[in-house]
Amino acid sequence: MTAGTCVDMSTSLAGAGIPSPVLTASGCSAFGRELDPFFDLGSIGAVVTKSVQLRPRSGRPTPRMAETPSGMLNSIGLQGPGIDGLLAEELPWLAERGVRAFVSIAGTRVEDFAELAARLRGVPGVLGLEVNISCPNVESRGEVFACDPVAAAEVVAAVRAVADPAQPVYAKLSPDVTDIVSVAAACAEAGANGLSMINTLLGLVIDPDTMRPVLGGVTGGLSGPAIRPVALRCVWQVHKGLPHVPILGMGGIRTGLDALQFVLAGASAVSVGTAVFNDPSAPARIHAELAEALADRGFARLADAVGHAHRPPDGPR
Amino acid sequence: MTPPVPPASSPPVQAMAQVAFRRPVGAYVELGLSAPAIAGAAAPGQFVAFAVGGPTSANLLRRSIAISGVGGGRVHVVVSPHGPGSTWLAGLQPGAEVDVVGPLGRPFPLPPPGTPALLVGGGYGAAALVGLAGRLRDAGSEVAAVSGAASADRLCSVEELGALAAPFLVTTDDGSAGRRGWVTTAVAELIHGAGVVYACGPMGMLRAVSDQAVAVGIPGYVAVEESMACGIGVCMTCVLPIVGADGRTRFARSCVEGPVFGGDRVRFGDVGTLPGDVVGADAMGLVTASAPTATETTGSTPFSSQGQRSPEGGTSVIRVEPS
Numbered sequence: 209m210t211a212g213t214c215v216d217m218s219t220s221l222a223g224a225g226i227p228s229p230v231l232t233a234s235g236c237s238a239f240g241r242e243l244d245p246f247f248d249l250g251s252i253g254a255v256v257t258k259s260v261q262l263r264p265r266s267g268r269p270t271p272r273m274a275e276t277p278s279g280m281l282n283s284i285g286l287q288g289p290g291i292d293g294l295l296a297e298e299l300p301w302l303a304e305r306g307v308r309a310f311v312s313i314a315g316t317r318v319e320d321f322a323e324l325a326a327r328l329r330g331v332p333g334v335l336g337l338e339v340n341i342s343c344p345n346v347e348s349r350g351e352v353f354a355c356d357p358v359a360a361a362e363v364v365a366a367v368r369a370v371a372d373p374a375q376p377v378y379a380k381l382s383p384d385v386t387d388i389v390s391v392a393a394a395c396a397e398a399g400a401n402g403l404s405m406i407n408t409l410l411g412l413v414i415d416p417d418t419m420r421p422v423l424g425g426v427t428g429g430l431s432g433p434a435i436r437p438v439a440l441r442c443v444w445q446v447h448k449g450l451p452h453v454p455i456l457g458m459g460g461i462r463t464g465l466d467a468l469q470f471v472l473a474g475a476s477a478v479s480v481g482t483a484v485f486n487d488p489s490a491p492a493r494i495h496a497e498l499a500e501a502l503a504d505r506g507f508a509r510l511a512d513a514v515g516h517a518h519r520p521p522d523g524p525r
Numbered sequence: 526m527t528p529p530v531p532p533a534s535s536p537p538v539q540a541m542a543q544v545a546f547r548r549p550v551g552a553y554v555e556l557g558l559s560a561p562a563i564a565g566a567a568a569p570g571q572f573v574a575f576a577v578g579g580p581t582s583a584n585l586l587r588r589s590i591a592i593s594g595v596g597g598g599r600v601h602v603v604v605s606p607h608g609p610g611s612t613w614l615a616g617l618q619p620g621a622e623v624d625v626v627g628p629l630g631r632p633f634p635l636p637p638p639g640t641p642a643l644l645v646g647g648g649y650g651a652a653a654l655v656g657l658a659g660r661l662r663d664a665g666s667e668v669a670a671v672s673g674a675a676s677a678d679r680l681c682s683v684e685e686l687g688a689l690a691a692p693f694l695v696t697t698d699d700g701s702a703g704r705r706g707w708v709t710t711a712v713a714e715l716i717h718g719a720g721v722v723y724a725c726g727p728m729g730m731l732r733a734v735s736d737q738a739v740a741v742g743i744p745g746y747v748a749v750e751e752s753m754a755c756g757i758g759v760c761m762t763c764v765l766p767i768v769g770a771d772g773r774t775r776f777a778r779s780c781v782e783g784p785v786f787g788g789d790r791v792r793f794g795d796v797g798t799l800p801g802d803v804v805g806a807d808a809m810g811l812v813t814a815s816a817p818t819a820t821e822t823t824g825s826t827p828f829s830s831q832g833q834r835s836p837e838g839g840t841s842v843i844r845v846e847p848s
Contacts, residue, residue, distance in 0.1 A: 235761075242758040242781065245536035258761075266776050266805035269798050273754050273762040278583040280754060284761045285809065287776060316810070424797065432585055485755040486576055486585040488626060489539055 215502045216509040217495065219253070219476050222376035222401035222454045224335050226253040226308065226477070229510055230467065230495040233458050233481030234259055234312035234338060234380070235284065236431075239298035243484070247492035249307040253477055257298065259314035259340040262323060264290035269424035274413040279432025279460070280482060281411050283425030286314055286343060291327050303333030312380070314340040318366045325371040336375045338456075339367050339400075342382035342407035344429045354382040354407070357394035368399035376401035378456055381442070383435075384410055388442050389449040402454035403446060404479070406439045432482040436460030440473055447474025447515055462490070464497020471498070471510065472517035527744045527787025529770050530631045535566035537629050537757065544621045545599055551678035553649050554604045554615040561598035563627040569657035570748055570785045573600060573627030574756030577610035584610045589756040589780070591725065591748065592628065593652035593682065600627065603652040603681055629756050630784045633657050633746055635664060636721040643719035644670040644690060645708055645734050647726020649681040653748055654725055658689040669693070669715045673708035673730075677701040709733045716741055724748070728793065735788025745788040751779040751796075766792040766803055775804045 219229045231253040237243055240255035249255055267287025274281045289297065294311070302309045311334055313324040321339060328334055341363050342354035353359040360379065368377050379395040381388060383406040392403050408429025413422045421427075439459020447455055457475025461467050462483040470478050483490040498510075507513045542560035549555075563573060574587035588610045594601040606615035617623060636642065642661050644654045651672040661668050670690035674680045675698045687693050694711040695703025704711065708730060716722065716737055724734040725748040738745025754760040758781035767777035768790045777783065792800070799806055 236759060238759045238761070246539055261808065263808040264805040265808045266799060266803045267761065267764065268809070270762070270764060270796065271752055272764070273586075273752060273760070275584060275586050275754075278585065280586060282754075282760070282762065287761050287764070287805070290805075290808075424799075482585060485587065485760050486582075487539075487624070488755070488757055488759075 215499045215507060216511070217499055219510055220454070221254070221310065221336050221378065221456065221477060224376050226335070227251070228253045228495050229471070229477040230491050230498065231310060231456065231477060231479045232256050232484065232491055233479035234340065236481035236484050239294070239302070240307060240309075241298075241301055243488055243491075246488040249302070250305060252491045252495060254308040254310040254335050255302060256310045256338055256479055257294070257312055258288055259286050259312040259343065260288055260291050260294045260324065261286060261314050262291055262320055264288065264293060271422055271424055274422040274428070276411070276413060276430065276432070277434060279430055279434035280485075281413055281423060281428035281430050282408070283423040283428035285425060291324055295327065295331065299331055299333060307333065308335045309333050310335050310338055310378075312338040312340050313367075314343060318362050321363050322366040322370050325367045325377075328375070329370075329372040334372075334375060336378065336401075337367065337371055338378045338380050338404050339363060340380050340407070342380050344382070344384070344408055344410040344427065352382060354380070354391060355385055357391045360391050361394040361398035364395045364398040364400045378402040378404045380404040380407055382407050383438050383442050383459075389445050392446045392450055392453070396450055396453045400453075402456060404456040404458065405442050405446065406435070406459045409435055409438065431460070433460040433462050433466075436466060440469055443470055443475050444473040444517070448518060451515065461494065462486070464494050464499075464501045467494050467498045468501045468513070471513050472515070474515040474518065476511070476514050526768070526789050527746065529790070530634055530746070530783075530785050530787065532631055532781075533566075533568060533571060533628065535628070537626050538562045538566075539624065539626045541622045542600070542625045544617045544619050544623065547617065547619055550603065551680060552605065553681060554606065555593070555601060556604060556614070556617060557599045557601050558623065558625060559598055560600050560625055560627070563625065564595040564598050564600045567592050567595050567600065567628035568632035569660055570633035570653065571628040571630050572756070572784060573602065573625050574629055574753070575614055576624040577613045586610070586754040587626065587756045588614060589629070589753045591650070591653035592656065594656050594685075600625070603649045605649050626756060630780055631782070633723055633748070633785050635660060636666065636744070639665040640720040641667040641718055642669070643712065643715050643722045644668060644686070645712055645722065645724040645726070645730070646670070646672045646681065646686070647708060647724075647730040648674045648679050650724075650726035650748070651681040651683075651686060654723060655682050655685045655689070657723060658686060662689055669719065671696065671708045671711040671715065673697065673711070673726075675699065709737065712737055716743075719743060722746070724788070728796065731788065731791070732793035735791065735793070739789050746785055747788040747791065748784045749779050749786060749791060753780050756780050766795045766800060768792065773804055774800065774802055
């Protein structure tokens with residue numbers, strides 16, 4: 209028994225209780241089942257599923273990835289089975305095993321998001337919705353709703369209006385904006401129950417031999433520990449500006465101490481993304497490491513550490 | 526068409542494996558790793574995925590490498606050092622530990638017992654065929670083999686295949702070992718005695734050998750090469766246009782739906798493009814005829830040679846490592 213086992217790690221996603229603050233990250237764990245051989249999926253907070261759209265999508269041509277310093281660039285293009293495939297194949301598999309699903313939805317029109325939310329009403333095992341308004345790998349930057357507070361709010365309002373009242377709605381934000389707090393505030397105002405941050409940063413790699421962009425999609429989303437300070441800054445700024453809005457923090461989390469930084473900055477839960485490519489058991493490992501790190505610092509409950517870094521140095525725990 | 530290749534029977538495991546031996550072989554390094562759970566479940570055609578550079582490494586993506594053999598609780602791989610990750614792996618000394626996941630991917634399907642088989646390896650791709658040659662021999666098959674490479678130092682598993690296969694032909698582009706020329710010429714000589722063909726090597730070679738198998742009307746299985754970030758099916762980077770059992774083409778993951786495919790199911794000419802008839806292409810909002818630049822590139826450089834699926838590209842069988 210490690211010291212960490214006495215820390216109360218339970219938390220919630222805007223009221224939906226979960227036993228662990230560690231989740232997978234959308235797009236980094238498919239629909240969960242490939243990770244089943246490596247750890248108990250039911251022991252983590254939830255599997256955040258790869259963004260689903262109304263219709264099946266092929267995704268972009270290869271090459272789809274490039275390794276970068278402490279990270280990677282991806283240009284998948286939201287390959288997936290569409291909502292019918294998700295409902296028929298993937299969500300039942302998770303529900304049968306008691307694995308909580310936090311379902312990421314994506315679309316190119318506001319109505320797409322609303323229809324997806326409606327289709328997910330009352331589906332067993334669906335803990336809540338993450339609204340992906342910030343994927344950089346879409347047809348045009350003009351479609352990245354999260355780059356505009358008004359467009360972001362429209363999507364969130366449309367989703368919240370039709371989504372199952374028992375399912376919290378989180379808006380996933382892009383760091384590629386001038387003022388993330390204003391986008392966050394617009395989403396919260398529009399009814400978002402929480403915020404997921406951050407999505408990948410738009411990046412580019414050129415092959416010095418071919419002298420052309422490496423990725424089939426030319427640009428791609430940068431993820432991994434390289435973006436962690438950017439992500440942490442976003443969580444810090446938004447928690448400071450909107451202290452009562454729950455945050456699901458993500459961006460380069462690889463260890464329990466990385467996760468701790470996000471908690472201290474104001475995240476009440478975290479997603480582990482690119483680290484899973486390096487270590488398929490990372491979510492379970494990071495849960496254990498975070499519990500131990502909290503115990504080492506005298507926290508009896510995870511909840512007591514959320515936002516701790518914002519408090520005056522001598523403040524009470 | 527060849528029937529779709531069935532999945533492996535055992536799920537993968539993650540383990541810290543100790544390097545039991547290290548042996549330079551020409552341009553490559555063969556490693557033997559103590560990993561009993563992986564060795565016990567592995568079948569020919571499958572691969573393992575290594576984390577490289579230790580727990581704080583800046584190279585996060587796994588390096589996927591074909592299993593060249595198992596025995597005594599050990600997994601053998603042949604590493605071709607060409608990028609930071611594979612160079613780190615190739616430098617591991619006996620006693621060192623490395624995080625490995627496996628066995629991964631679908632194994633080569635075995636033919637009806639006694640079917641004569643032709644095995645074709647390009648560069649270190651030949652390593653992936655050694656275990657298969659043994660299995661086929663055990664099942665009563667006559668096994669012929671061809672191993673080819675650019676030059677003598679890039680040949681692989683020549684001794685092992687030579688002991689298991691007859692006839693066994695070696696070719697090099699520069700004539701520094703065996704016959705001067707391409708494997709396809711040697712394949713053309715041997716294919717008429719075969720009832721099934723298996724190949725592992727660069728994509729261009731796989732395409733040519735697959736065409737040869739189709740031309741004589743026998744099944745041809747290829748272990749493909751495509752960039753992989755995870756090796757376990759979650760990253761979606763290693764997709765290829767594959768014709769499914771229903772006749773429709775999908776972007777299929779080389780790691781979990783491959784790396785072994787019926788060669789006639791791989792649309793080699795469309796790799797690197799988004800053909801309009803791929804399932805879900807209509808939802809992408811950008812379907813056009815294959816981009817000319819992408820087609821050009823496919824024909825010239827990106828798919829280099831043999832058995833490694835890593836983010837480093839270069840001369841690997843399965844382009845695994847990014848550069």
